[in-house]
Amino acid sequence: MSLRKEELKTIEKYAGLVNNNDQVDKDLFAQFGVKRGLRDVNGKGVVTGITNISRVESTEEVDGKMVPCAGKLYFRGYNVKDLAAGLKESGRFGFEEIAYLLLFGELPNCEQLKEFEGVLASSRRLPTNFVRDVILKAPSKDVMNSVTRSVLTLASYDKEMSDTSVENVLRQCIELIATLPMLAVYGYHAFNHYKRNKSLYIHRPSPKLSTSENFLRMLRPNMHYTKLEAKVLDLLFILHMEHGGGNNSTFTTRVVTSSGSDTYSTIAAALSSLKGPKHGGANIKVVQMFKDVKKNCGDVKDPEQVKDYLRKILNKETFDQKGLIYGMGHAIYSVSDPRAEIFKAEVKKLAIEKGREEDFELYSMIEQLAPEVIAEERKIYKGVSANVDFFSGLLYSMLDIPEELYTPMFAIARIVGWSAHRVEELIAADKIMRPAYVSVCPYNEYVSIDDRK
Numbered sequence: 001m002s003l004r005k006e007e008l009k010t011i012e013k014y015a016g017l018v019n020n021n022d023q024v025d026k027d028l029f030a031q032f033g034v035k036r037g038l039r040d041v042n043g044k045g046v047v048t049g050i051t052n053i054s055r056v057e058s059t060e061e062v063d064g065k066m067v068p069c070a071g072k073l074y075f076r077g078y079n080v081k082d083l084a085a086g087l088k089e090s091g092r093f094g095f096e097e098i099a100y101l102l103l104f105g106e107l108p109n110c111e112q113l114k115e116f117e118g119v120l121a122s123s124r125r126l127p128t129n130f131v132r133d134v135i136l137k138a139p140s141k142d143v144m145n146s147v148t149r150s151v152l153t154l155a156s157y158d159k160e161m162s163d164t165s166v167e168n169v170l171r172q173c174i175e176l177i178a179t180l181p182m183l184a185v186y187g188y189h190a191f192n193h194y195k196r197n198k199s200l201y202i203h204r205p206s207p208k209l210s211t212s213e214n215f216l217r218m219l220r221p222n223m224h225y226t227k228l229e230a231k232v233l234d235l236l237f238i239l240h241m242e243h244g245g246g247n248n249s250t251f252t253t254r255v256v257t258s259s260g261s262d263t264y265s266t267i268a269a270a271l272s273s274l275k276g277p278k279h280g281g282a283n284i285k286v287v288q289m290f291k292d293v294k295k296n297c298g299d300v301k302d303p304e305q306v307k308d309y310l311r312k313i314l315n316k317e318t319f320d321q322k323g324l325i326y327g328m329g330h331a332i333y334s335v336s337d338p339r340a341e342i343f344k345a346e347v348k349k350l351a352i353e354k355g356r357e358e359d360f361e362l363y364s365m366i367e368q369l370a371p372e373v374i375a376e377e378r379k380i381y382k383g384v385s386a387n388v389d390f391f392s393g394l395l396y397s398m399l400d401i402p403e404e405l406y407t408p409m410f411a412i413a414r415i416v417g418w419s420a421h422r423v424e425e426l427i428a429a430d431k432i433m434r435p436a437y438v439s440v441c442p443y444n445e446y447v448s449i450d451d452r453k
Contacts, residue, residue: 024440032438043331045246048433049254052076053102053420056244058332068383071333075242076101084235084342093210093234095413096120099177102242102420103170121207123178124214127157131186131202139190143404144275146187147411148268151176155264162262166426172263173419180415181211184408185218191404212237215412219401228353229399232346236392239339240410242417244332249273249280253418257425258433270418271411280407280414285326286393287403290362292319300362303369310366310373327390328370339388347391347398354398363394 029036038046055074059066073080075098083101087094100108100116108116134153140146154176155161160168186202193200201221205214212234216225245254252273256266274280294300296318297309309318316323330337344364351360367386374384396406 028438028440034438039331045331048251048435049245050428051245051421051424052105053417053424054242054244056246056332058334068334070336071330071338073243073338076105078107080239081338081342084238087235087238093212093231095211095234095237098238098241099416102416103173103423119174120178120211123175124182124205124207126179126182127154130154130157135183135186136190136194139187139194141191141195141404142275143184143187143191143408144271144411146190147180147183147408148271148275150183150187151180151264151271152268154179155262158264161264164260164262164426166423169263169423169426170419173267173415173422176263176267177415177419180408180412181205181215182218184405184412185215187408188219188402188405192402210234211412216399219405226353228350232350232395233399235346236343236388236395236409237413239343239388240392240413242414242420245421246332247279248276249414250417250421253421254425254429255433257422258429258431260432263422266422267415267418270415274411274414275407280410282326282387282389283393283396283410284403284406285320285324286389287397287406289313289319289326290359290366290393293366294362303365306362306365307369307373310370311377314373314377325366325370325374327386327393328374329384330387333385333387334383336385337387340386340391343388343391343395347395350395350398356394356398359394359397363391 028034035046038048040046053076055072055077057072057074058068060069061067075083078101083094083098087097096117097108097113099120100113130150130153134150135146138146138149158172160172163169182205189201192198199221203218203223205218209217210230213225213230215233216230217223243250245251249270253266253270256269261269277285293306293309298305300306310325312318313325314323348360351357367390370386371384393406396403396409401409
C-alpha cells in the first residue's frame with residue numbers, strides 16, 4: 001500500500017502539526033518529579049511490582065552504603081552461574097530444564113524433565129497448511145513482524161483463545177514456546193526465498209532433539225550442526241530466557257496481562273516491544289560495529305589504533321554517528337554482566353573450532369578498551385562493562401545465522417520468561433496497571449468552525 005504524492009504532502013503537513021503541538025518542555029519533568037523511562041536520575045528503576053521468578057543484583061552494602069558489585073542473576077533463587085555449571089558438568093542440553101524451572105518454580109527430576117520434554121516435543125507442530133497459508137503468504141525482511149503476525153493468527157485456531165485460567169494459559173504458553181523457533185526460521189526462509197530468490201527449505205523439527213538442535217536443523221539447508229554449536233546456542237538461549245520483571249518486553253507482558261487480554265495478544269505485544277532497537281536489536285549493531293572496525297580501523301591488533309577508533313565512534317565521527325559503543329553498558333549492571341562472563345568462555349571454544357580466534361581476540365581487546373574510552377570521554381555515574389549482547393553477536397556470526405534472525409533468537413528464549421511472568425501476574429495481581437501522567441495541556445475556548453483560521 002502506498003500513498004500518492006498529494007497525500008504524502010498532506011501527511012508531511014500533519015507531521016508538522018504534531019511536532020509543534022506535542023512538544024513538552026523537558027524542565028517540566030523535573031518540576032513535577034516525573035521519572036522518565038521509569039528511572040530516576042541515577043538510573044534506578046521505579047518499583048512497579050513484585051516477582052518471585054528472578055532476581056538481578058548489581059550492588060551490595062558495604063559499611064552501610066550501597067556500592068557496585070559484580071553482577072548476579074538468579075532464576076527462582078538459583079544462581080545462573082551454578083545452573084550453567086551444573087549443565088556443563090553433566091553434558092546436558094538445558095533449555096527445557098531451565099524452562100521448567102522458570103515456569104513451575106522448581107528444578108525437575110529426571111522423570112519430570114522427560115515428561116516436560118515430551119510435552120514440548122508434542123507441541124512442536126503448527127495447524128494444517130499454516131506454513132503455506134500464513135507464513136509463506138506475506139514474507140517480510142522484518143522476521144519479528146512475521147513472527148508476531150503468526151502468533152496472532154494462531155489465536156484463530158484455538159477454541160479456548162480467551163480462556164485465562166492458569167491451566168489454559170500454561171497450555172498456550174508451552175505451545176508458543178515450542179513453536180516460536182519454527183515461526184522464526186520458517187519466516188526467514190520465506191523471506192529468503194520470495195525476496196532474495198533463494199531456495200526454500202522447510203525442515204520439520206525432530207521430537208528427539210533439543211530446542212537449540214532443532215533450531216539449527218531447521219535453519220540449515222543440510223540440517224547439519226556440531227554438538228559444540230548446539231551446546232553454545234543452548235547456553236545463550238538459557239541466559240536470554242529471563243532477566244527480572246523490569247525490562248521493557250517483560251513489563252509489557254505484565255501490563256497487557258493485567259488488562260485481562262489473551263495469551264496470543266500478550267505475547268504479540270511483548271514481541272513488538274522486544275523488536276525495538278533500544279531493547280532486542282543491540283546484538284545486530286554489535287556485529288555491524290565490528291565489521292566497521294575491521295574495515296576502517298587499520299591495524300586491529302594494535303590496541304592504540306583500536307582505542308583511537310573507539311574514541312571516534314564515541315564522538316560520533318564514524319560508524320553510525322550515534323556515539324555508542326554497542327554491547328557495552330547495561331541499565332542495571334556496572335561492574336560486570338554475569339551472562340557475558342558465563343558466555344565468553346564457551347564462545348572462545350567455538351571460535352577455536354571455527355578458526356575465528358582473531359575475531360575473538362578483537363572482541364576481547366575491545367571489551368577491555370571500551371570502558372577506558374567511555375570513562376575518558378563521558379561523565380558516567382557508574383561503571384561500564386560488556387553485556388550479553390557483546391558476545392552473542394559474535395556467536396551468531398560464527399553460526400552463520402542471518403541478521404534477520406538475531407532479534408527473533410532473543411524472542412525464542414525470552415518467551416519463557418514472558419510466560420512465567422504472565423502466569424504470575426494472573427495469580428498474584430488483581431488490578432489493571434494504570435500509571436499516572438501529569439497533564440500540561442492548555443485550556444482553550446471553543447471556536448466555531450467558521451471562525452477558525
